[in-house]
Amino acid sequence: MSTASQPKRAIVIGSGFGGLAAAMRMLAAGLDVTVVERLPAPGGRASQITDQGYTWDLGPSLVTMPWCFDELFALLDRDFREEVELIGLDPFYRIDWPHDGTRIDFKGDVEEMQEELAKLSPHDAANYPAFLKASGLIHENAVLAAGRKAFENPLPFAKLLPTMLRLDAARSLSHFCAKYFDEPHIFQSMSFHSLYIGGDPYRVPAVYAALAYLQVADGVWYTKGGTYSIVQAMVRAIEGAGGRVRCSADVDEIIVRGGKAIGVRLADGEVLPAEVVVSDADPVRTRTRLLKGAPDRAPWRFRGSNNGMSCFLLYLGTDRQWPELLHHTLFVGDGYRKFINDVTKKRVLPETLSLYLHVPARTDPAMAPAGGDSLAVLLPVPNLASGDDWGAISDTWRDKVIDYLEHDAGLTGLRASIKVEHRMTPADFEQRYDADEGTAFSTEPVLTRSAYFRQPNKDRTVNGLYHVGAGAHPGAGVPGVLLGAEVAAGLVRRDLGIAT
Ligand SMILES: Cc1cc2nc3c(=O)[nH]c(=O)nc-3n(C[C@H](O)[C@H](O)[C@H](O)COP(=O)(O)OP(=O)(O)OC[C@H]3O[C@@H](n4cnc5c(N)ncnc54)[C@H](O)[C@@H]3O)c2cc1C
Numbered sequence: 001m002s003t004a005s006q007p008k009r010a011i012v013i014g015s016g017f018g019g020l021a022a023a024m025r026m027l028a029a030g031l032d033v034t035v036v037e038r039l040p041a042p043g044g045r046a047s048q049i050t051d052q053g054y055t056w057d058l059g060p061s062l063v064t065m066p067w068c069f070d071e072l073f074a075l076l077d078r079d080f081r082e083e084v085e086l087i088g089l090d091p092f093y094r095i096d097w098p099h100d101g102t103r104i105d106f107k108g109d110v111e112e113m114q115e116e117l118a119k120l121s122p123h124d125a126a127n128y129p130a131f132l133k134a135s136g137l138i139h140e141n142a143v144l145a146a147g148r149k150a151f152e153n154p155l156p157f158a159k160l161l162p163t164m165l166r167l168d169a170a171r172s173l174s175h176f177c178a179k180y181f182d183e184p185h186i187f188q189s190m191s192f193h194s195l196y197i198g199g200d201p202y203r204v205p206a207v208y209a210a211l212a213y214l215q216v217a218d219g220v221w222y223t224k225g226g227t228y229s230i231v232q233a234m235v236r237a238i239e240g241a242g243g244r245v246r247c248s249a250d251v252d253e254i255i256v257r258g259g260k261a262i263g264v265r266l267a268d269g270e271v272l273p274a275e276v277v278v279s280d281a282d283p284v285r286t287r288t289r290l291l292k293g294a295p296d297r298a299p300w301r302f303r304g305s306n307n308g309m310s311c312f313l314l315y316l317g318t319d320r321q322w323p324e325l326l327h328h329t330l331f332v333g334d335g336y337r338k339f340i341n342d343v344t345k346k347r348v349l350p351e352t353l354s355l356y357l358h359v360p361a362r363t364d365p366a367m368a369p370a371g372g373d374s375l376a377v378l379l380p381v382p383n384l385a386s387g388d389d390w391g392a393i394s395d396t397w398r399d400k401v402i403d404y405l406e407h408d409a410g411l412t413g414l415r416a417s418i419k420v421e422h423r424m425t426p427a428d429f430e431q432r433y434d435a436d437e438g439t440a441f442s443t444e445p446v447l448t449r450s451a452y453f454r455q456p457n458k459d460r461t462v463n464g465l466y467h468v469g470a471g472a473h474p475g476a477g478v479p480g481v482l483l484g485a486e487v488a489a490g491l492v493r494r495d496l497g498i499a500t
Pocket of ligand 1: 249
C-alpha cells in the first residue's frame with residue numbers, strides 16, 4: 001500500500017511508443033512508474049533486429065511531427081535532438097508505378113513539388129498549394145485540436161462536427177483529394193498516406209489529408225541507427241527519471257476490485273499493485289484477455305470486425321544496392337483501388353502487389369555491410385479474419401514479392417543477392433504483440449471508430465484504468481500514439497489531483 005507521502009504507483013502494460021510516452025509523462029508528474037513488456041526487448045511494433053551486420057527496424061520508419069518528441073523529452077529535462085541524431089529526408093520518398101513507367105519524387109519544397117507534378121498535369125500542379133492550405137486547416141483545427149482532447153462524452157465530438165463539415169473533413173479522403181487532383185498518379189500520391197496507419201483512402205474521413213500536409217509542414221525525418229534509437233532514448237529517459245522497464249513480463253490480468261484497477265497479475269503469477277494502470281496493449285485483447293471479458297458500456301468497440309489490415313514484411317540483407325531505390329520507395333501496382341478494397345474491406349489476399357520499401361543504408365551506411373542493403377519490404381495484406389494460414393502460404397508470398405521486385409520493379413539480381421532474411425506475417429503480429437486478428441495498425445481509423453467512438457484514453461467502466469496506443473484515441477502512427485499518451489497522462493493527473 002502506498003501512503004499519502006509516497007508517490008502513486010503506475011503500471012504501464014506494453015512498451016510501444018504509446019506506453020513509453022505515457023510512462024515518461026507520468027514520471028514527469030511524480031508517479032512511480034513501471035512498464036511491463038511481454039517481449040524480451042522494448043519498442044513493440046518499433047522493435048529492431050540485427051543479423052550478420054544488417055539492421056532492420058521492424059515497423060515505423062518515417063518520423064513525422066518530431067516536435068511531439070521535443071515536447072515529451074523536455075518534460076524530463078532532456079533534449080530530444082541531443083538524445084538522437086535526426087536527419088531530414090528530401091525527397092521524402094519516391095512513388096513508382098512500374099507497370100506504366102510513371103514516377104513521382106515527393107519533395108518538401110512546394111515549388112519543386114509543383115514542377116514535379118506539372119510533368120504529369122499542370123492543372124493538378126497548380127492546385128497543390130490550395131490542397132496544402134485546405135489540409136493544413138484540417139491539421140490545425142480537426143487533428144491537433146481533437147487529438148489532444150479526451151472524448152469522455154459525446155459533446156466534444158458533437159462540437160467538433162461543424163468544424164469538420166466546414167473544412168469538408170468528414171467526407172472520404174478520396175473525395176477531398178479528387179477536388180484538387182484529376183491525374184490518377186497524382187491523386188494516388190496525395191491520398192495514399194492513410195494506408196500508413198491502416199486506413200482505406202476511400203473510406204477514412206478527409207481528416208487524414210492532414211498526413212500529406214504535416215510532412216510538408218514539419219518534414220520527414222530519419223534517426224541515425226533507425227527508429228529504434230528513439231525507443232532506446234525513451235528507455236534511457238524513463239530509467240534516468242527513476243522508472244523501470246521490465247521485459248519478458250507478460251500481463252495476464254488487470255486486477256479489478258470494486259470497479260477499480262488495483263494492479264496487474266503477470267503470467268507467472270506475480271502481482272504488481274498500482275493505483276493507476278495504463279494499457280498500451282491491443283484494445284480487444286485488453287478487454288477480452290486482461291479484463292477477462294468484463295463488460296463495457298460500448299461492447300461494439302471491441303468487435304474484431306473493427307480491426308484494421310495487417311502486413312506481410314520481408315527483411316532482406318543483400319550484398320548489392322539498386323540506385324533507383326531512395327531511402328523510402330513505394331511501388332504501386334495496377335488496380336490500386338481494387339488492391340486496397342481487397343486488403344482492407346473484403347479481407348482477401350490481393351491479386352496485384354503494391355509495396356513499400358525502406359532502405360535505411362541510403363542515409364545511414366552503418367545499417368548494412370558495405371555495398372549491401374538492409375531492405376524492409378511491406379505488403380499490405382488482410383488481417384487473420386481472412387482465414388489464411390500464413391504458416392502454409394508465407395513461402396509462396398515471399399516468392400511472389402521477390403519476383404515482382406526483380407521482374408516488374410527492376411531490382412535485377414535481387415533473389416541471388418539475398419544473404420540473410422527474416423519475415424513477419426499477420427500470425428506473427430498476433431503472436432508477438434498479442435494483436436487481435438494479427439492487425440498491424442489496430443482499430444481501423446474510420447469515422448465511426450474515431451474520437452468518442454474509439455477506445456477512450458480513460459476506461460469508461462473501470463476506474464484507474466487508462467488506454468494509450470494505436471487502438472486508443474486518437475489512433476495509430478507514432479505522432480498519434482504520442483498525442484494519445486499526452487491525453488491519457490493528463491487524465492491521470494486530473495484524477496489524482498496533481499497540478500499541471
Ligand atoms: C510495419 C509498420 C510500419 C509502420 N510505419 C510507420 C511509420 O513509418 N511512421 C509512423 O508514424 N507509424 C508507423 N507505423 C505505425 C506505428 O508504428 C504504430 O502505430 C505505433 O508504433 C504503435 O505504438 P503502440 O503504442 O500502439 O504500441 P505497440 O508498438 O503496438 O506496442 C504494444 C506493446 O505492448 C506489448 N503487450 C501487448 N500485450 C501485452 C501484455 N499482456 N503484457 C505485456 N506487454 C504486452 C506488446 O508486446 C508490444 O510491445 C507502422 C506500423 C507498422 C506495423
